[in-house]
Every structure is written in C-alpha cells, then in structure tokens.
Amino acid sequence: MVYHSLVKCAPSAILLLAVTGMPACAGSIRIIDASFTFPQADQIRVVVTATSKDVPVGSYYTELQLLENEEIPQGFVVRNQRHVVPEKQEITVTGDRDNGPFDEDPREGTYARTFSVKGWKPGLYALRVSAHNRPATGPYVLDTRSFPFRITPERKLVEFDPKELEIPAKTVTIYKQQDVYACFPSLAQREGEDTLSTGFGTRTRRSHIDPTGGSKRMVSRDGGLTWAESTETFPLSQYRTKDGRLVRASARGWLYVNAEEKDRLVKEQRIVMDVRPGTVAYLSPDYYAQVSEDGGKTWKMEVIPGPEYVAGLMPFRDESSYVRTTEGVRLVAIYGHRKGVKEREVFILRSADDGKSWQFIPLLPEGPQGVDLNETALVETARGTVLAMARSETDGFLWQSTSTDGGLTWSRPERTELWGHPAHLLRLPDGRILCTYGYRKFPMGIRACVSSDHGRTWPAEKRYVLRADGSGSGGDLGYPITVRLSDGALFTIYYFNGNDNITHIAGTRWSLPE
Incomplete structure (x- = not known):
C-alpha cells in the first residue's frame, strides 16, 4: 500500500532514515517522482525517479540520522565518525548506483530499495531520498525528498507530518525566483x-564560493510581514560610536584571482578553491577595519595583515558575530586556519577605543585541539560576560565559550546539546538568551532554544521548531537572524530550500510559548 496522506500519532522516540549528501555546487538533477510503501509489517520500500540536464544520475546515498534514540538499528553501521549508513552498499562513499545490484527497479533513472526495520524501536523516522551525480567528479549535484513515518508502540507503520512539530507562527516568503x-x-x-532591511545574494549557481549573479535589498515596514525592493539601508546599532561615527572590522575572506596564481598560493599555504574556468579564490590572511563619518554612505578601509601563522581568515555576518559591550568594548568573531593545521578555529577582533585600533586574539591560544570551530555568534549576557556560540564540523553540534574580561581571554569551548548551525544569539529584555539556528537533518528547518542562566544550559523543554519542512538540495538552508519587535514578537529571517529545490529567502514571525 502506498501512503499519500499523513497520519497523526502519539510522540515517541525519534530516529531518521535518510538518503542525503553535501550541499550542491550546481543544480541539474531533479527528482520528479518519489514514493514509498510498506510492503510488509517490518519493511519500507522507497522508489525515486530522477532526471538530469547536464550530468548523469550516478548513485543514491543512504544515511540513517539518529535524533533521540542513539542505538544503531540492525542493518546499519557508523562510518566517517558520524554517518550511519546501510551495512551493505555498492560503493561505500557514494551509495548505490542506478541499476546496480541493490537497485530493485530496472528502469534507467528510477531507483528502488527495500529496507528492513525488524527489531527497530518504536519512534519517528524519515526516509529522505537523494539522487546525486557521484561517483563522477566535478561539481556536486543532487536533489532530495523526505518521507517521514512512525513505528507506533503497536509496531504499526504510519506516515507522519513533521510540521506537527512546529510552534504556531506566521511564515512569509520574502524573495523566491x-x-x-x-x-x-x-x-x-x-x-x-519595526522597519526591517535585508540584503542577500541572488546567485546564478548553487555555490558558496562563486558570487556571480549579484544581490538584492528589500525593506519591510510592518515587522517582516510584507517586503518590497528598496535601496534603503540603515546601519547596525553596534556600529555606532559616541561621536556618531560607524566602525566595523572583519576578515577579508575570499579574494578572486587568475587561475595562474594557484601554484604560488598553494606554496604559500593558502586555502585555495577553484571557482570557474580561469578563476580561483583564496582566503586572505588579512583583516580590515572600516570607518564611516556619513552614516554609512561611504567607508574608509584599512587592511591589517594577520599574524604570520595564519593561512586564511573568513568573516561571519555582523548581525551575529559583532557585539559592543556595556563597557564599550567591540568584539568581532571571525575564523580560519593556521598554516599546516587541518581544523579551523575562532579568532576575535577586539577594540577598546571605539575602533581606532584592533587586537587579534585567538579564542584558544594553543590552537584548535582537534575540534573544528568556525562561524561564531556573540552576545553579552545580563551579568556582563560574553558568550560565544560556534559552529562545528567535527560533530555538527554548537560549541560555546565564555569571556569574563571583555574578550581578552576565553574558556575552553564545550559542546552544547544543540545540534545545528550556525547560531544567532539575542538577549531578551528579561535577560534570557535566545539562540536560533539552522537544522540540516530531519526534520530540516529552523530551530530555537532559550537559556535562562546566561547560556550555561539549554534545556530540551525550551527548544522550539520554527520550520520543519526543509528539503531539496542536501539541506542547504539556515543562517537565521532574529530581532525583537515593538509588541514583543520575534522575527527570524533565513534562507530556505523545499521540495521544489528553489533556494529562497523567508522569514517567520513568532512568539515564545508561555
């Protein structure tokens, strides 16, 4: 029997059966039909049909993501530290080829496979199916679909709508093309x-490196409910100085040069990536300071060389990474690599003189210590400490560190129980800290959590789901930013990807549950 309607069931332990991949660099594979059946009481069969424009559909990668139940079900194993995949795959890294030994459908472009759930504990699961171009080389291309289901305490298989997990909220599409x-x-x-302004990339390729395509700016005058294109901008409040200037600092990030420069840059131990034919990008080891004396219309910039041991530095958006403390200290979190070190780490740019000079401070003077930390949000707590919340590629969780001396020194980062990335931190009027973050495993979307003890703990009962309907190209979504409106409501902006695989800008207006 094919299940097309969604059936509500009582909550229970959560697991995820997923076929997934990494974010794509170009998009020319589309899943045009996908369904799953329960052929027997302990079996799930998935059928996916995909087409491609420029690249062939090479294989289908299956990953089991565990959400609440950490027990690895029968038939699956852990590979690459945190990926739970079928014990039997045609190709260990890329999954099952179309029409390979595990594909039960002989049609070209259609993949089918039956998975046994015999002995699995009752709980919530989701079958997310990706068609991708691996094992071929070149830009990574994929499309995905998700099909959630539940094993009830009575061992009955039923579908489940992940949107049932969402709190009441108003979601708006800001820009979609x-x-x-x-x-x-x-x-x-x-x-x-309650006037809000946003700017965002409008790229012609699904790429985090190639900015070709430009950008747009839009303004809302009703707290995020409606938006219109505009050239109007207004600076972040943390930029302002006592004398009316605006100051900011950040890493220079990716610089684009002729591909002939690649060998030289590699010899200098720079981080280099191919962008398009004839062009490469490298991470600059330098950072910069900017000053505006006309409200942000024009800026004067000074480029400051980074320490010799730095291979390259990357910025994070100022809404999250830039904080001005009550003592007037300005802190900006950036990240990058040391030469010869695999893991990234967090660095702090610090100014105690309203941006006239900046210190370069590693969060951990001794280096990353085997944990990759990168995009980092900052907030000053009600007791005057500064909380840093960093994204980690090591395990996918958010890691936090605290400074009690205005950003001069930091505690050793500790892993939180919040899985997702990257974070935005907002201190509420009552002193609580709100953390919003992207969630790139089932149910993909946007999440939030509240800490009532200055970020020391993030209780499970204070975690909220804003969006649970993300899908499309490998979970390429997130980067939320949240502001508090005059009526106490919250507005969170982010980029999002659904079943139509059109990556777009959206927002959610919501309130914290009582």
Whole structure:
C-alpha cells in the first residue's frame, strides 16, 4: 500500500532514515517522482525517479540520522565518525548506483530499495531520498525528498507530518525566483521601529564560493510581514560610536584571482578553491577595519595583515558575530586556519577605543585541539560576560565559550546539546538568551532554544521548531537572524530550500510559548 496522506500519532522516540549528501555546487538533477510503501509489517520500500540536464544520475546515498534514540538499528553501521549508513552498499562513499545490484527497479533513472526495520524501536523516522551525480567528479549535484513515518508502540507503520512539530507562527516568503540561488540574508532593524532591511545574494549557481549573479535589498515596514525592493539601508546599532561615527572590522575572506596564481598560493599555504574556468579564490590572511563619518554612505578601509601563522581568515555576518559591550568594548568573531593545521578555529577582533585600533586574539591560544570551530555568534549576557556560540564540523553540534574580561581571554569551548548551525544569539529584555539556528537533518528547518542562566544550559523543554519542512538540495538552508519587535514578537529571517529545490529567502514571525 502506498501512503499519500499523513497520519497523526502519539510522540515517541525519534530516529531518521535518510538518503542525503553535501550541499550542491550546481543544480541539474531533479527528482520528479518519489514514493514509498510498506510492503510488509517490518519493511519500507522507497522508489525515486530522477532526471538530469547536464550530468548523469550516478548513485543514491543512504544515511540513517539518529535524533533521540542513539542505538544503531540492525542493518546499519557508523562510518566517517558520524554517518550511519546501510551495512551493505555498492560503493561505500557514494551509495548505490542506478541499476546496480541493490537497485530493485530496472528502469534507467528510477531507483528502488527495500529496507528492513525488524527489531527497530518504536519512534519517528524519515526516509529522505537523494539522487546525486557521484561517483563522477566535478561539481556536486543532487536533489532530495523526505518521507517521514512512525513505528507506533503497536509496531504499526504510519506516515507522519513533521510540521506537527512546529510552534504556531506566521511564515512569509520574502524573495523566491526560479533559477536564482537566493542565500545568506542580512537583517537590520531601524532603532525604535519595526522597519526591517535585508540584503542577500541572488546567485546564478548553487555555490558558496562563486558570487556571480549579484544581490538584492528589500525593506519591510510592518515587522517582516510584507517586503518590497528598496535601496534603503540603515546601519547596525553596534556600529555606532559616541561621536556618531560607524566602525566595523572583519576578515577579508575570499579574494578572486587568475587561475595562474594557484601554484604560488598553494606554496604559500593558502586555502585555495577553484571557482570557474580561469578563476580561483583564496582566503586572505588579512583583516580590515572600516570607518564611516556619513552614516554609512561611504567607508574608509584599512587592511591589517594577520599574524604570520595564519593561512586564511573568513568573516561571519555582523548581525551575529559583532557585539559592543556595556563597557564599550567591540568584539568581532571571525575564523580560519593556521598554516599546516587541518581544523579551523575562532579568532576575535577586539577594540577598546571605539575602533581606532584592533587586537587579534585567538579564542584558544594553543590552537584548535582537534575540534573544528568556525562561524561564531556573540552576545553579552545580563551579568556582563560574553558568550560565544560556534559552529562545528567535527560533530555538527554548537560549541560555546565564555569571556569574563571583555574578550581578552576565553574558556575552553564545550559542546552544547544543540545540534545545528550556525547560531544567532539575542538577549531578551528579561535577560534570557535566545539562540536560533539552522537544522540540516530531519526534520530540516529552523530551530530555537532559550537559556535562562546566561547560556550555561539549554534545556530540551525550551527548544522550539520554527520550520520543519526543509528539503531539496542536501539541506542547504539556515543562517537565521532574529530581532525583537515593538509588541514583543520575534522575527527570524533565513534562507530556505523545499521540495521544489528553489533556494529562497523567508522569514517567520513568532512568539515564545508561555
């Protein structure tokens, strides 16, 4: 029997059966039909049909993600530290080829496989199916679909709608256009008003490196409910100095040069990536400071060389990474590599003189110590400490560190129980800390959590699901930013990807549950 309707069931332990991959660099594979059946009481069969425009569908990668139940079910094993995959796969790294020995459907472009769930514990699962171009080389291309289901305490298999996990909220689409990769929105709020401004990329390729395609700017005058294109901008409040100037600092990030420079850059131990024919990008080891004396219309920039041991530095958006403390200290979190070190780490740019000079401070003077930390959000707590929340590629969780001396020194980062990335931190009027973050495993979407003890703990009962309907190209979504509106409501902006695989800018207006 094919299940097309969604059946509500009582909550229970959560697991995930997923076929997934990494974010794509170009999009020319589309899943045009997908369904699953329960052929027997302890079996699930998935059928996916995909087409491609420029590259062949090479294989289907299956991954089992565990959400609440950490027990690895029968028939699956852990590979690459945190990936739970079928014990039997045609190709260990890329999965099952179309029409390979595990494909039960002989049609070209259609993949089918039956999985046994015999002995699995009752709980919530989701079958997320990806068709991708591996094992072929070149840009990574994929498309995905998710099919959640539940094993009830009575061992009955039923479908489940992940949107049941969402809290009541109003979701709006801000910008969505076919063949446009809209990504990485900013968010500024005019002081004392509910007027919001955002700028975001409108790229022609699904790429985090190639910015070809430009950008757009839009403004909302009703707290995020409606948006219109505009050239209007207003600076972040943390930029302002006592004398009316605006100051900011950050890493220079990717610089684009002729591909002939690649060998030289590699010899200098720079981080280099191919962008497009004839062009490569490398991470600059330098950072910069900017000053504006006309409200942000024009900026004067000074490039500051980074320490010799740095291979390259990357910025994070100022809405998350830039904080001005009550003592007037300015802190900006950036990240990058040391030469010869695999893992990335967090660095802090610190100014105690309103941006006239900046210190370069490694979060951990001794280096990353085997844990990769990168995009980091900062917030000053009600007791005057500064909390840093960092994204980790080591295990997917958020890691946090605290400074009690205005950013000069930091505690050793500790792993939180929040899985997802990257984070945005907002201190609420009552002193609680709100953390919003992207969630790139089932149910993919946007999540939030509240800490009532200055970020020391993040209780499970204070975690909320804003969006649970993400899908499409490998979970390429997130980067939320949240502001508080005049009526106490919250508005969170982010970029999102659904079943239509059109990456777009969206927002959610919501309130914390009582």
